[in-house]
Every structure is written in C-alpha cells, then in structure tokens.
Amino acid sequence: MDLSVVAVAFMVAVVVGLTGMGGGALMTPALVLIFGIPPLAAVSSDLVASAVMKPIGSWVHWRRRTINLQVVKWLVLGSVPAAFCGVLILKWMGPGEHVQDAVRMALGVALLVSATLMVFRSYLKMAERAKRRRGVLAPEVNTGPMRIRPLPTVCLGIIGGVVVGMTSVGSGSIIIVGLMALYPALKSNQLVGTDLFQAVPLVTAAALGHTFFGDLDLGLTIPLLIGSIPGVYLGAQLSSRLTGGFIRRALAFVLLASGLKMLNVDNISTATVLVAVLVLAPVAWMLLRKRLGLPALATTDIRQVRKTLADR
Structure with missing residues (x-):
C-alpha cells in the first residue's frame, strides 16, 4: 500500500469536510500529476472515494435540516442518468492513449471552470452582503415555500452529471453555482446542504458506472478510502470552529494551477x-x-x- 496516497487522500478529505468542495477537483489531478496515475483510473478511483465521503457531510446537514429535498429530487432526476451517460461517452470513445488524453483535457477544462465559478460565487455572496448593508435587499425572512423550477433544475443536473461522470469534477462547484442562480432565496448553509445531499446519488451513480465498465483500480481505491474517511470526519469537525474563506481562496488557486498543467501548459x-x-x-x-x-x-x-x- 502506498502511504503517500493515503496521506494525500487524508489532506484532500480534510478540505472537503471543511468547505464541502475540492474532492474530485483536488484528488484526481493529484493522482495524475503527482503519482502518474492514468487519468481514467484516477477519475474512477476518486469517484468511489467521493461516494464514501459525501454521505458524511450530508448527514450533518440532514440533522440540521438545511437540505431542500424538492430541489434535490429534480437535480437527481437529471444528474444520475447523465452521470452514466458521461461514463458511456468515455467508453464510446474506445480504449487507447487518445481516450486518456481526452479525459486529461476535459479534466483541465473542468478545473479551470470550477476555479472561475468559485470566484464568481464569492463575488455574488459579497455583492448580496453589500446590498443588504445598503438596505437594497430586505433581510432574509421566511416567506413560505420556495417556488421550484423543475425544468431548469433537471437541466442543471444533466450538465453536472455528464461532467462528473467524465471527470469526477463539478458536483461541488458547477452545480452549487447553478443553484445560486436558480434559487437566490436559498441561504448559504442550505446551498451547501442541498448540493452535498444531491451529490451522494450523483457520485454514486458515476462510481458504479466506472466500476461496471472495468475502470476501477482497487489497489488505488483502497488507500484513498483509508485516508479519506478520517480526513473528512476531521474536516467536518473543524468546520464549526474555523473559517473556510482562506481555504476556498487557496483551493481556487490550486485548481487554476492544476487545470493549466492538465492542459499541458x-x-x-x-x-x-x-x-x-x-x-x-x-x-x-x-x-x-x-x-x-x-x-x-x-x-x-x-x-x-x-x-x-x-x-x-
């Protein structure tokens, strides 16, 4: 067993538990760039590890009742089949070095998009805070049930599902920014809770798809799980004591660097x-x-x- 893989998985999982982001966006490029793992095997193994990590954070939000189950229902309706489709697209491309190169390029683009969306999300939150301070927006109040937008939500799930199925990146960045645009009434903790909860069936579907089609490397997956489980638990405990702001800024910087290297810059x-x-x-x-x-x-x-x- 490669203890260095266990150590990296532990550190990444701490970030996931602390911020709710960064699983596939950090672990997959680390496996490819640091350990030289083929991109397809890295995506498959990371998805299985994420399928174990996501329920831990989701359980915390379930207990705090910060999950909108109606939004989750429509997201999952689009994301779960789309995740399988993402895997099928990879298989349709056939075996060979060109598939590994395509996954690497897709991963690089997904990382750069994720970094951009993280910055955009921070700007939207800052702009909303500024408007509330000026009195342009009224304080948040409970005005009754939120209006659900089924078709746009399903479409968001489809986009996120395909990207996650192909690259393992996007469940904690692309979808959460989409939710901010579709449902501005959701509070920050509800955004994170809803995104984490919908990511459980999404990532599980993508992981099962890669497992069924023979891309899973158990020799790589087991060390990831050994490091990830205690790491995400520690991060979840720290999340109530530490601010994730600095971690998110550092994460966006790492995503930028990883994305550029994935694109062979x-x-x-x-x-x-x-x-x-x-x-x-x-x-x-x-x-x-x-x-x-x-x-x-x-x-x-x-x-x-x-x-x-x-x-x-």
Whole structure:
C-alpha cells in the first residue's frame, strides 16, 4: 500500500469536510500529476472515494435540516442518468492513449471552470452582503415555500452529471453555482446542504458506472478510502470552529494551477499566470469591494461589525 496516497487522500478529505468542495477537483489531478496515475483510473478511483465521503457531510446537514429535498429530487432526476451517460461517452470513445488524453483535457477544462465559478460565487455572496448593508435587499425572512423550477433544475443536473461522470469534477462547484442562480432565496448553509445531499446519488451513480465498465483500480481505491474517511470526519469537525474563506481562496488557486498543467501548459507560462494572479487578484478584489461600498479589506469589515455589536 502506498502511504503517500493515503496521506494525500487524508489532506484532500480534510478540505472537503471543511468547505464541502475540492474532492474530485483536488484528488484526481493529484493522482495524475503527482503519482502518474492514468487519468481514467484516477477519475474512477476518486469517484468511489467521493461516494464514501459525501454521505458524511450530508448527514450533518440532514440533522440540521438545511437540505431542500424538492430541489434535490429534480437535480437527481437529471444528474444520475447523465452521470452514466458521461461514463458511456468515455467508453464510446474506445480504449487507447487518445481516450486518456481526452479525459486529461476535459479534466483541465473542468478545473479551470470550477476555479472561475468559485470566484464568481464569492463575488455574488459579497455583492448580496453589500446590498443588504445598503438596505437594497430586505433581510432574509421566511416567506413560505420556495417556488421550484423543475425544468431548469433537471437541466442543471444533466450538465453536472455528464461532467462528473467524465471527470469526477463539478458536483461541488458547477452545480452549487447553478443553484445560486436558480434559487437566490436559498441561504448559504442550505446551498451547501442541498448540493452535498444531491451529490451522494450523483457520485454514486458515476462510481458504479466506472466500476461496471472495468475502470476501477482497487489497489488505488483502497488507500484513498483509508485516508479519506478520517480526513473528512476531521474536516467536518473543524468546520464549526474555523473559517473556510482562506481555504476556498487557496483551493481556487490550486485548481487554476492544476487545470493549466492538465492542459499541458509549459512550466514558464504556468508560473507567469500564477504569479500574475497572486499579485493582481488581491488588488482587483479590493477594488471590487470598494465599488460595492465595502471596506477594501475584509478584516476592516469584520472589525466594524464587532464594534457595532459591542456598542449595542
């Protein structure tokens, strides 16, 4: 058994338990880039590990009643068959090196899309917070049952299912951003809870599809499970004590780097892009905060909130 795979699986699972994101987006590229695992085997093994990790986080949200089962129903209606279709697309492409290259390229694109959507999600949340502070949006209140949009929700499930079936990436990024657009009334904890709960049948379907078609490598999957189970439990425990904001920003940066390497971008170009992001992204984010009427630094915002609470 490769203990280094166990260690990496443990670290990735801690991030998943802490933020609800990053399973396939971190583990699959790590297996390919660090351990040299063929992309198809990496996707298959990671999906099986995710099928074990997802229910742990889902159970926490089930107990807290932060899951919208109506939304889950329509998502699963589209995502579960679509996940099988994603696997069938890979099998239809046939065996050979060209399939591995296609999976690698698809994974690279999915990683870059996931990183972009993570940043976009953070911006939407920041913009909503700014509007509430200015009184443009009313405080969140319970106004009765939320209107469900079946057709768009099923379509979102289909898109997410195909991407997850082919790359193992997307259940915690593509779908959750889609939910934000379709159901703006959902609170943050409801978004995460609903996304995690629907990801259980989605990832399980994709994992079963890869297992049935012979892509599963048990010698790789078992170390992933040994590291993932305690890691996701620890992350779930830490999630109530630590902020996931920094972890999410670091995760988006890692997704960008992994996506570029999956697309075979050379080292100099990759390093140039990453350095530019490290230098320019904080400045751009501060300008966006100022434009929305928030303090340039989040720490200043936090101090102001604490001072307001202390004065009451």
